[in-house]
Amino acid sequence: MENKHNSTQRKIIHIDMDAFYASVEQRDHPEYRGKAIVVGGSPEGRGGVVATASYEARKFGVRSAMPSKRALQLCPHLIFVRPRFDAYKEASRKIREIFARYTDLIEPLSLDEAYLDVTTDKQQIRSAIEIAKLIKQAIRDELQLTASAGVSVNKFVAKIASDLNKPDGLTFIGPSAIEAFMEQLPVEKFHGVGKVTADKMKRMGLFTGKDLKQLSEQELKSHFGKTGAFYYRIVRGIDDREVQPHRETKSLGAEDTFPYDLTETGEMHAELEKIARIVYERLQRYQLKGRTVTLKIKYSDFRQITRNQSFAQPVGDLETIISTAKQLLAATWPEDKRIRLLGITLSNFGELSVPDKYQHPAQLSLFDFDE
Structure with missing residues (x-):
C-alpha cells in the first residue's frame, strides 16, 4: 500500500448507530417494536420529511430525507412518530461515555456516529477489533440499542466498513486488504460521491475503484476539480486525516x-x-x-x-x-x-x-x- 510511509499505523473505529432515532422510539415504546415506523413529519400538510426509518420501514424503500407523503405511498401502514430530541441527546451522551472508556480521541459527526482513534487505548487492549466488540456490547447491554462498527487504519475506509453489514455489523478491513477492497468498490459507495457524480463517472466508463485507479491525478482533477485529487489518493487507500476530538462544525x-x-x-x-x-x-x-x-x-x-x-x-x-x-x-x-x-x-x-x-x-x- 502507498500509505506505508506512516511511521505508526493508526487504529480507527467508525461507530454508526442503527436507525438511531427510530431505534430509541422502539426501545422506549414497546408498541412500535417490529413495526414500520419513521421519526419525522406527518404526511399531512406541507413539508413533512423522514428523519429516520426503522429497518421494518426500509424494506419498503423508505429512506431518510424522503418526503413523508412519498414514504406513506411506499408503505401505507407506516407509523409516523414525532422526534424527541432530548431522548436522542441523552442516549448519545451515554454512548460517548462508553467511547470515553477506551479513548479520548473521539470525533463526533452527529448524535449517532463518531470516529475513534484507539491506536493507544486507555485499557491497553491494543486490538481495535476487540474494542469495537466491547463498545457494541456495552451499547446493547446498557442502552438496549445496536451499533455497527467499521475498523481500519484510516477514517475513510472505517466509515465505509461500518456501513457494509448493517444492522449490528462489525467489519474489519486490514492494511493489506484496503487497496483490493477499494478497487472492487462501486463508485456510488465512495463516501462523498453523490448521484450526479456517480452518474458522470459511469458515463465515463468508471464503475469501480479499479476503473478510477486507471486515471492519473491530473486527469481526475480535470474531470472532477479539486475533489479529483481526493479520489486519486483514497482509491489507493491513502487518508491521513486525524481524528479531531475538538472539531467544530463551521x-x-x-x-x-x-x-x-x-x-x-x-x-x-x-x-x-x-x-x-x-x-x-x-x-x-x-x-x-x-x-x-x-x-x-x-x-x-x-x-x-x-x-x-x-x-x-x-x-x-x-x-x-x-x-x-x-x-x-x-x-x-x-x-x-x-x-x-x-x-x-x-x-x-x-x-x-x-x-x-x-x-x-x-x-x-x-x-x-x-x-
Missing part, C-alpha cells in the same frame, strides 16, 4: 450539479427545495441552527458566485431556508441564465432550541420533517 450545506443546465426559474426553485430538504435534515442531525444562509451558484461557463443573508436570530426551519434561498436567487436575476450547480449552506451557528409545544408550521418544521 458550516453545513449541500449542493447539486445538474445533468443539464437550468434556464427556467421554476426548475431552479424545484432544485433549491430538494437541496434545502437535505440541508434541513443535516441540521437536525447536528442539532444546529444558523444565522447566515448562503446560496452558491455556478453557471454553465463555470463562473461561480455566492450570495448570503444573515438573521438576528438563528434559523433552522425548512420554510425559512427555502424562502431565503429563493430570494437570494431572485436577486441574481436568474432568468435566461444557464445554471449548472446550486448549493445552500448555513453557518454562524447557534444551539437549536426544541419548542415545548407545536405551533406555527415554521416552528414545527423540526417535528413536521425530520438524519
Whole structure:
C-alpha cells in the first residue's frame, strides 16, 4: 500500500448507530417494536420529511430525507412518530461515555456516529477489533440499542466498513486488504460521491475503484476539480486525516450539479427545495441552527458566485431556508441564465432550541420533517 510511509499505523473505529432515532422510539415504546415506523413529519400538510426509518420501514424503500407523503405511498401502514430530541441527546451522551472508556480521541459527526482513534487505548487492549466488540456490547447491554462498527487504519475506509453489514455489523478491513477492497468498490459507495457524480463517472466508463485507479491525478482533477485529487489518493487507500476530538462544525450545506443546465426559474426553485430538504435534515442531525444562509451558484461557463443573508436570530426551519434561498436567487436575476450547480449552506451557528409545544408550521418544521 502507498500509505506505508506512516511511521505508526493508526487504529480507527467508525461507530454508526442503527436507525438511531427510530431505534430509541422502539426501545422506549414497546408498541412500535417490529413495526414500520419513521421519526419525522406527518404526511399531512406541507413539508413533512423522514428523519429516520426503522429497518421494518426500509424494506419498503423508505429512506431518510424522503418526503413523508412519498414514504406513506411506499408503505401505507407506516407509523409516523414525532422526534424527541432530548431522548436522542441523552442516549448519545451515554454512548460517548462508553467511547470515553477506551479513548479520548473521539470525533463526533452527529448524535449517532463518531470516529475513534484507539491506536493507544486507555485499557491497553491494543486490538481495535476487540474494542469495537466491547463498545457494541456495552451499547446493547446498557442502552438496549445496536451499533455497527467499521475498523481500519484510516477514517475513510472505517466509515465505509461500518456501513457494509448493517444492522449490528462489525467489519474489519486490514492494511493489506484496503487497496483490493477499494478497487472492487462501486463508485456510488465512495463516501462523498453523490448521484450526479456517480452518474458522470459511469458515463465515463468508471464503475469501480479499479476503473478510477486507471486515471492519473491530473486527469481526475480535470474531470472532477479539486475533489479529483481526493479520489486519486483514497482509491489507493491513502487518508491521513486525524481524528479531531475538538472539531467544530463551521458550516453545513449541500449542493447539486445538474445533468443539464437550468434556464427556467421554476426548475431552479424545484432544485433549491430538494437541496434545502437535505440541508434541513443535516441540521437536525447536528442539532444546529444558523444565522447566515448562503446560496452558491455556478453557471454553465463555470463562473461561480455566492450570495448570503444573515438573521438576528438563528434559523433552522425548512420554510425559512427555502424562502431565503429563493430570494437570494431572485436577486441574481436568474432568468435566461444557464445554471449548472446550486448549493445552500448555513453557518454562524447557534444551539437549536426544541419548542415545548407545536405551533406555527415554521416552528414545527423540526417535528413536521425530520438524519
